[in-house]
Structure formats: C-alpha cells, structure tokens
Amino acid sequence: MPRQVDHDERRRRIAAAVWRLAAAGGLEDATVRRVAAEAGVPARQLQYYFGSRDDLLLGALDLLNRDGEAEAQQRVAALGATPAPREVLRSILLELLPLDESRRQRQLVHAAYFVRFLADDGLRERIRDTPPELEALIALLLPEQHRDEADFLLAGAAGLQGAVLLGQMSAERAVELIDRQLDRLFPAAA
Amino acid sequence: MPRQVDHDERRRRIAAAVWRLAAAGGLEDATVRRVAAEAGVPARQLQYYFGSRDDLLLGALDLLNRDGEAEAQQRVAALGATPAPREVLRSILLELLPLDESRRQRQLVHAAYFVRFLADDGLRERIRDTPPELEALIALLLPEQHRDEADFLLAGAAGLQGAVLLGQMSAERAVELIDRQLDRLFPAAA
DNA sequence: CACGTAGTGATACGGTCGTACCAGAATGGA
C-alpha cells in the first residue's frame, strides 16, 4: 500500500467546513467549491472522500450527530456516578439549548437541514428515530403518570432553542424557564 | 396610462410559487427560473414585480406573514364576542401547529428561511419583533405571576410544531399536550 | 528495486444560475 493518510481526519476537516458554511448561510452556501476553499483542500478531495455533493452533506451530518451524542453523554457522565434523576433530565434538556459555540453551531446546522429532512427520504430516517428515543429516556426519569409532562418538556426545550438562536430570548432566561418547570415536576419535598 | 394590471394579484401568484418550492425543498429550490415555471409566468415578470432574487424572497415572506396574521386573527375572532381567556390562548398556541395545509406550508416556509434569518440583517428585523409581541399578549391572558409559564407554553407550542412537521408526533397528540397544560394553568375551579 | 495501488492535481464539460438589455405590444390621456 502506498502513501497512508488519516481518512477520518480528512473527512472531519471537510465536514467541519460544511458545518461552518451551513450554519452561517444555509445548505445552499455549502457548494463543493466553497467547502473545499473553507477546508483548505482541493475540491477534488471532496469527491475522493465523500463522493457526490449529496453524499458529502449526508456524511457531514452523520459526523455532526456522532459528535453531538458524544458530547452529550460526556456531560451526563460528568454528573457523577449516581446522579439525581432531576439532574440527568436537566442535562438532557440543556443539551437542546445553544449554551456554547459547539451546541449552537450543531443546532444551526440541524436547522439548515430541516426542510430537506422532510423531502429527502434518506435524511428523514436519520432523525425520525432519535427523539422518540429521547422521549423514552425522559419518561424513565419521571414518574409514570407524567408522560405528558415529559413530552411537553422536551418540546419546550426545543422551542426555547429556536427563540435563543433567533436572539429573541437570552440563554440564561431559557435555562431559568427549564429550571422552573423542573421545580414543579420535582417538588422540594420529594 | 396604458394597460392596467392587478399588481397585487401578480405578486401573490408569484409569491405562492415561492412558498410551494421553498416548503418542498428549501430556499435553494426557489430559483428565479423555477419560481417562474411554478407560477406559470415568464421569468421576466419576477424581475419586473419584485426586482432581484433577494427582493423576491423578502417580498414572498412578507406576503406569507400578512396572510398568516390575517388567518390567525380570523380564527380568534371566530371564538365569539367575549371569549374565555383560555380559549383565546389556546387559539394562539394552536396557530403554531400545522393543523391544516395552510399553517403547515407557512411553517415549512419559515423553517426554510430560518438560518437565513440569522445571517441576513434585513430578515432578522422582520422576526425579532413578532414573538415578544406574542409573549406580551399571552402574559395578558394569564395571571401575572404566570409569566414563566406563559413563556414556556409558547416555547412548548413552537417545539411541538417541529415534532409534528418532522412526523415524530401526531397533530392530535400535540393538541392534547397543549390542552393538558391549559388544564393545569386554568384550574376547573376558577 | 520495480510494481501496483492509494491518493493528488488540474482541467474540461454541459448545465443552470441571476441579471441586464432591448425591441415591441398594449392602452389611457391629450
């Protein structure tokens, strides 16, 4: 075998360029040539490592999701060995808010893919699974009769994400609103 | 003056084509030529009635918002002369869900514009005003100490919109979740 | 030390993009 190269590193470098462009101006700004320029590699490399443009956008999204899940699990793990259910739930909900540049960019990229999710069959599969999974996890953390509250809590966090991204609400306020809901669902007496 | 033509009708016809394309495939599908074909008019007319492509997208968004507000007010008015606060609030929240094709398309178009809202200064102004206005309205309908609940309720409805659009949740379930929250905030005793 | 393979680099092609341009058709007021 000739010249060995770190494929994953190359793909990640290119994917990161896709993220930056998509977060800043939507998917239409993530053209092959522009992504190549942003990544600092010849356009030919995108063909070699991803294939067509659609494959590139798909691959970049997969890497983004992998990163996101890893970050989220890391933050949950940081809560300690036997964290209180409330703190686990809080950590999951806060994962949906753009509380740092990493989450903010990830959520912007997701927003850029949003409409395409609906039209593209391949993409639709890639998200229809995730949030029911989240719902189930949250349901585990709340008393069983709170199923409705769990679902609405998740939706609320997602909605707050939008408001914060658009600058309509501060991140601090969003966190405060979530904490107020948690206060209600986890009474101090318990 | 020569040949008089209904400008508003032309603009609306073209804008509707923008909506259909943007809702189906995102803003990048709304090219000048494709919009013209979808609207059934020569591409030259888009130039004449809107100017540049950016002006077209901006104008189409304005028309969309005007339509949305009119529809919403109409539905609120349909509640009768002196509707109960709970019903007004419910109507406003349901306006955020894709409960019919009109709302669904409008919300999809908004989603298509979302990332662009953040980058484009002209667009950012066009939305930063609206939802604080909504927050204030909702605050009026709830007891004053429920400010946090009002804000979270609004966020929850927005989050449910995303889940329903993505097919992760049925519209009926979303309405049910909102009604459960309203049950809590408007105790039967009151 | 070759040789076959992994990876690079440049370029070319057909298509579509947004927009400028211009000649002409239609029509209300003089």
Next chain:
DNA sequence: TCCATTCTGGTACGACCGTATCACTACGTG
C-alpha cells in the same frame, strides 16, 4: 389620433454549479 407610458417577451452574458476524466506522484510490498 397619437404619444407617453406601462408592461411583456426573448435573449444574451458571465459566473458558478456538480461531476467526469486523466495524467501524475508517492510509497508499502513482493
């Protein structure tokens, strides 16, 4: 009637798009 003006239609241009192609370099293995 005829002119000024509103509106239409077609076309042309340069830029950029995604992708295919092909010659080339570099290197682990035999």
